[in-house]
Amino acid sequence: MTSATLIGQDTEPWTARIRDVGFWADWAAVIGLVVLVAVFGVLNPTFLSIGNIESMLVAAAILIVLAVGQTFVVATAGIDLSIASTMTLAAVVFGQGFLHGWGVPLSALAAIVAGGLVGLINGVLIARGRITDFIVTLGTLSAASGAALILADGKPVTVINGFMLRLSTNGIGILGWSFIIAAVVAVLAHVVLFHTRFGTHVFATGGQPEAARAMGISTQRVKIGVYMISGVLAGLGAILLVARIGAAEPAANTAFLLNSVAAVVLGGVSLFGGRGNIVGPVVGALLLTALVNGLTLLGVSQFYQPLSVGIVVVLAALLTRYQR
Amino acid sequence: MTTPDGLDIQDTVLLDCEHVSLSFGSVRALVDVSIHARQGEITALVGDNGAGKSTLVRCIAGIHRSDDGYIVFDGEKINFHSPEDARRAGIETVHQNLALIEDLTVWQNLFLNRELVRRLGPIALLDRRAMQQKAREMVATLAVNVPAVKSRVRRLSGGQRQAVAICRAAGFSSQLVIMDEPTAALGVQETARVEELIIKLRDEGHAVLLISHNFAQVMRLSNQIWIMRAGQCVGGRRTAETTGEEIVALITGAQAQ
Numbered sequence: 001m002t003s004a005t006l007i008g009q010d011t012e013p014w015t016a017r018i019r020d021v022g023f024w025a026d027w028a029a030v031i032g033l034v035v036l037v038a039v040f041g042v043l044n045p046t047f048l049s050i051g052n053i054e055s056m057l058v059a060a061a062i063l064i065v066l067a068v069g070q071t072f073v074v075a076t077a078g079i080d081l082s083i084a085s086t087m088t089l090a091a092v093v094f095g096q097g098f099l100h101g102w103g104v105p106l107s108a109l110a111a112i113v114a115g116g117l118v119g120l121i122n123g124v125l126i127a128r129g130r131i132t133d134f135i136v137t138l139g140t141l142s143a144a145s146g147a148a149l150i151l152a153d154g155k156p157v158t159v160i161n162g163f164m165l166r167l168s169t170n171g172i173g174i175l176g177w178s179f180i181i182a183a184v185v186a187v188l189a190h191v192v193l194f195h196t197r198f199g200t201h202v203f204a205t206g207g208q209p210e211a212a213r214a215m216g217i218s219t220q221r222v223k224i225g226v227y228m229i230s231g232v233l234a235g236l237g238a239i240l241l242v243a244r245i246g247a248a249e250p251a252a253n254t255a256f257l258l259n260s261v262a263a264v265v266l267g268g269v270s271l272f273g274g275r276g277n278i279v280g281p282v283v284g285a286l287l288l289t290a291l292v293n294g295l296t297l298l299g300v301s302q303f304y305q306p307l308s309v310g311i312v313v314v315l316a317a318l319l320t321r322y323q324r
Numbered sequence: 325m326t327t328p329d330g331l332d333i334q335d336t337v338l339l340d341c342e343h344v345s346l347s348f349g350s351v352r353a354l355v356d357v358s359i360h361a362r363q364g365e366i367t368a369l370v371g372d373n374g375a376g377k378s379t380l381v382r383c384i385a386g387i388h389r390s391d392d393g394y395i396v397f398d399g400e401k402i403n404f405h406s407p408e409d410a411r412r413a414g415i416e417t418v419h420q421n422l423a424l425i426e427d428l429t430v431w432q433n434l435f436l437n438r439e440l441v442r443r444l445g446p447i448a449l450l451d452r453r454a455m456q457q458k459a460r461e462m463v464a465t466l467a468v469n470v471p472a473v474k475s476r477v478r479r480l481s482g483g484q485r486q487a488v489a490i491c492r493a494a495g496f497s498s499q500l501v502i503m504d505e506p507t508a509a510l511g512v513q514e515t516a517r518v519e520e521l522i523i524k525l526r527d528e529g530h531a532v533l534l535i536s537h538n539f540a541q542v543m544r545l546s547n548q549i550w551i552m553r554a555g556q557c558v559g560g561r562r563t564a565e566t567t568g569e570e571i572v573a574l575i576t577g578a579q580a581q
Contacts, residue, residue: 214417
């Protein structure tokens with residue numbers, strides 16, 4: 001009986017599950033993180049020191065925020081290639097606001113609005129203009145970094161401010177404020193994705209857009225929505241970035257783009273859309289941060305870091321082929 | 325059981341299409357089509373490919389708007405601007421592709437775009453438990469072979485998917501359920517189960533408008549048959565008073581009215 005086997009799904013013994021490749025694919029990020037932590041922990045005791053864990057969590061914060069935004073887009077079978085340039089532009093907007101004496105709250109608001117605007121443009125072009133996600137966001141990738149250069153006139157703005165300094169250095173226990181902000185974002189994103197109508201419609205739009213439209217869901221509005229979420233989170237990431245480096249630079253930040261997609265893939269979110277979660281990409285972001293941190297501690301040349309990230313991501317993508 | 329023909333038709337007619345015409349550019353997809361469907365009956369719509377069955381159904385379901393003529397549903401002339409309007413009025417469609425989301429669960433599909441929420445001030449959170457509970461009830465009233473409501477649609481067989489789509493159409497106090505080739509992709513056993521489900525729908529008082537290429541099925545299930553050819557309705561018969569041969573003759577044009 002078919003329904004009997006369906007119910008049986010959840011109760012299969014764990015030994016059978018371990019032999020199933022799908023199990024490893026679903027938990028790739030968590031398993032990868034555990035293995036990495038164990039290996040680096042053995043090779044270099046400093047890796048697991050309180051101080052290093054604290055700095056890793058802070059370092060992971062920006063990537064977590066971006067990966068969460070990217071997750072929403074990827075769940076609709078899209079991709080936001082402009083996410084890092086949007087962050088750059090938002091950081092420059094913050095810097096210019098700060099330079100012109102707007103103060104931190106207003107500058108931060110301006111950064112988030114700027115990010116949201118880029119997201120809105122992406123969403124409208126993709127949903128209403130019916131242009132492929134890839135092309136539109138490739139265009140805004142270039143446009144946003146160009147706008148950042150123009151706005152900043154190519155020069156960084158130093159941001160010296162008590163609040164911003166505390167944001168990047170203080171916290172509660174070993175949890176820095178920027179990590180706490182990222183964690184709150186992740187929890188909110190989980191609630192939106194799994195406990196609101198919008199979240200359900202995101203998966204419907206990514207899975208079977210035709211069916212979603214037949215049931216009266218405006219897939220266009222959902223598309224615009226996810227790109228705006230991605231943009232706003234890029235704006236938030238910009239604030240954390242400025243706090244972290246103490247300046248607003250019109251630099252490219254390409255690593256953030258690649259790593260945000262990488263974290264999403266590591267987290268088991270299908271690039272074909274329709275399925276996804278928040279915990280996976282968050283763990284994926286932690287994994288990538290731990291990888292870079294561990295290699296640095298071991299004295300491996302910086303040149304090897306992009307190579308190692310690339311290998312890990314392609315391996316993870318291979319594993320997702322076996323996802324259930 | 326059924327109302328004798330010619331008596332009190334107005335009481336039981338739920339859907340009445342009168343002189344409906346629709347052109348796409350120079351293509352006349354529907355020409356002066358008049359049909360009706362009654363409450364508690366299965367009304368079949370037959371015809372060759374391209375005869376206009378699906379176009380007519382799309383007019384009723386709010387996807388197209390007719391150029392000419394009018395459609396009366398439940399005593400009122402309809403003026404739908406979207407499928408949503410039709411759904412709100414009580415017209416549900418089981419699409420040929422079923423319109424199910426594979427990676428969502430059965431209950432999520434049943435409540436797709438009609439999710440139940442709990443309001444906490446400005447925030448509306450899904451009431452998952454209530455939806456699962458109601459989904460179980462919806463499935464239980466019709467259930468023939470619908471699996472656990474928490475299973476994903478991806479894991480279901482063709483017949484189970486069809487059952488989920490029919491359950492969704494039957495729920496939410498719909499009066500008319502339109503089905504486009506509901507058993508085209510199914511095996512013999514699954515077809516029999518879905519047919520059981522369609523009969524159950526009728527017995528619960530729904531009007532069913534059935535598009536089918538399967539004559540045996542049409543003869544088995546329907547109470548009334550409308551025959552379409554080249555955008556026109558070329559005849560209507562009470563199923564009890566006709567034969568498969570006559571229907572085929574009307575479809576092919578071998579027999580006029």
